[in-house]
Amino acid sequence: MKRRLITYMALPVVWCLVSGYVTIGSLFLGLIFGMIVVEPFSKLYRLDEVVHPTGDWLAKIPKKIKYFYVLIKEIIKANIVVAKIVLSPTINIKPGIIAVPIRTKTNIGITGIANTITLTPGTLTVDISDDKSILYVHSIDATDPQGVRDSIRDDLEKYVLEAFE
């Protein structure tokens, strides 16, 4: 399956969502615009590359829904944590940058875990090491670095691994 086919399936949907009109005509318009915009850059987007989408993509949809549920729960928790810090009369924080080893290997898994870390309480991804095995995470409360590592591994990475790998 070439990457071109996947791109031309995805772009009309994006066009429908952005234009706001979810109709057949809108899908066709999106396909035409997608071709006009993407085809001149086919080398840049590597459209002729053959990719092998894993067959269990559909089977993982329940896991993905669970991941989004966890993500939204964590976002709300993170907001309450930040709200408490911001509204306290004296700001009493002990921030620091912690190295967190990760188990995910694929690019999409790493993107997922890095974004999830940023959206969850008290942590913000700063960078990744050269060999893609360690994330550097800025934590707003770095008094217990091992606790932060454990909570990322047990509470977040598990769901990302299940949903994206």
Next chain:
Amino acid sequence: MAGELALVADILSIISLLIGIFFLSLGMIGLLRLPDVYNRLHATTKVGTLGAFGVLTSIIIQEGITPMGVKAFTVALFILLTNPISGHMIARAAYRMGVKCCEVTCMDEYAGKRRK
């Protein structure tokens, strides 16, 4: 009956709008009060996401599946994808520019590890 339903939708939409505005203003207060660039990013990335979600949910409830509502949904999706990435890029750029962490920072395992 239809009138009551519209009233309930109005109330829900106003509540989510208020939640969104509350968290957005908290984000701005955090931006002013927290000490250094990394801590400020905590306030803007997380709180900005939920605040924008509140406002956009309000639009979706109010508009339903109309062009406006679908666009609001798309914007929410893009914010969920891009907000953490922009936070990460700003933090990394700041670190590479040599912006120091504030003095209460208790540890820095990233020091000396950054790529040239």
